[in-house]
Amino acid sequence: MRCTVEQESCGDELGGPMRRLTSALYVDFDNVYIGLAQLDEATAEAFANDPGRLLRHLSQGRDEDGDFERRFLVRDCYLNPHRFARYRAQFVAAGFRVIDCPSLTQRGKSAADTHIVIDVVDALSHVTRYDEFVICSADADFSPLMTKLRRHNRRTLMIAAGNAAPAYQAVCDATMGGMELVTAFSDDDEAQDDLVDTIDRLSVTEDESDRAVAAIRERVAASDGSVPGSSAAAAALREVPHIAASGWAGTGGFGPFVRQLLPELEYRSTDSGGLVLDPSREASTPSQDADTPDEVRSRVARVTKAPLLTSQQYAVLFDGLAQVAKVQPRLGRIGFDVRELTADSIAPVPRTSVNFVVTGLVYAGADPRTVGLDARGLAERWYECVLYRCEQAGLELTDEERGDVQDWILSDLPPAERPQ
Structure with a gap:
């Protein structure tokens, strides 16, 4: 099998280099800094003084096709020089191009969002193809831009330090909230280790995997209907505490673990950790659990x-x-x-x-x-x-x-x- 430069993803299947995305990063500094300051002032200062930590946190990711690395060909930061000029040098040192966006109104509104939209649209027609666009802003005005990028078959990641509108999140391929930024900039080693993308993968033995499977099977059998994924996963974790850190025995997650090793059960994805159920029992005796959301x-x-x-x-x-x-x-x-x-x-x-x-x-x-x-x-x-x-x-x-x-x-x- 022959791989071209554009087909770097095939190398991962052969045990070679990890799949790599060419990415363009656009940071609305004012939006991110102010949003983080509302959440945690120490994190806001860490972001402003060491933006390289953000780049390191984003250096790897995961999607439905597996793990990948990012190469940021564009690193642009849009900053109000009257309020935040003291942070310019830190972003320049991290390899960013800093674009001045002074306030244009008495309320302090700048044209950063307009500059970002123009630059992203220009990048779409650039001779270099960018696989992914990363927008660091909670401003829902970027929703039409994200929709346009999706129509052009580009992956999108929205990083919001503020309270992003659900409709804005819905048009993005992936999102990262303020709490993940707090953890990414934390000096707490345990908190860092708890990030899914930065966990050191441990191995589990066949016996440990079998014990986890048995625990999940018993948890589902003891229920009258579907079981919250978090509850089924907790049963497995009590038997094998490090199974999550192993990437669920190398399957990539709890859902794939259930699908591959417990084929008689069904895993359904939800916003709260999923559900695990026995289809044969569910079909004949639907769950009457009063807690099931209507x-x-x-x-x-x-x-x-x-x-x-x-x-x-x-x-x-x-x-x-x-x-x-x-x-x-x-x-x-x-x-x-x-x-x-x-x-x-x-x-x-x-x-x-x-x-x-x-x-x-x-x-x-x-x-x-x-x-x-x-x-x-x-x-x-x-x-x-x-x-x-x-x-x-x-x-x-x-x-x-x-x-x-x-x-x-x-x-x-x-x-x-x-x-x-």
Whole structure:
């Protein structure tokens, strides 16, 4: 088999070099810095003073075709010189071209978004083909640009340090939120190791793989219906704690692990970690689990990107979050700690779901570390966040549907205590 320069991906199948993408990176500095500062000031300063860490974090990625490396042929940073000139030298030193975008209005609005759109459109017609465009901005005005790139068969990655609109996220091939940036710029070695793309792959023996398979099979057999993927994965992790770090025995993830090693079961992808079920039992005895989200909840989760957890999982999440937030000052560690705290519960919660909720709460002015709310108080603020995201996305809900969403998030939490 012969590989040309344009077919670098075939080398990976032969044990050669990893597939490589030529990428173009566009950073709206003001948008990213201000968004990160709202989330975590230390991360904002780390981003501004050492942008090379962002490049290192993005140097490798993964998509449906497997792992790949990025080569950034374009590194452009758009910066307001009146507010952030002190950070120019750091980006120049990291190999960026810095484009001055001064404020054009009394409210401080610059033309960075316009400059980025023009430069991206120019790059589309360049003699060099860019496989991927990476836009660092939470500004939903880039949605039409991302749609145009998709029509030209280019991969897109949106990095948002702020509260990005669900519709904007939907037109991107991949997204990276503020919490992942917090972890990427963290000096906490454990938090760094918890990033999926930076985990050192460990190996598992055939016996360990068999034990994990048996644990998942037993967990599904003990259920009357479908089992949350996080719960099935937790059963395997209790048997083989390092199986996730092995890339699920080299299969690439929990879903592929189930599909390849448990062919009698079915794995269905969802926004909350997936579901595992036995099709033969599911067909004859559909699950009557009261926690299974109904059509309204599924629609809300699909439009707002809110985690489609069960009511029981939300109760476990907020109970764990209320405990962890009292003792964990590092924002990037909260998701990891809550996941570990809930791993042995009857409704374990994925770290990504915790991070999504925490990010939403922080941007809503309810930082769990400082707001002083108990589990129900945090859940009530999250309910308000979900309603806001529905409004932001243009999803109209009736009073009855709002009540259903409220029950979904709050029903398994104890009622608020009334003052004596």
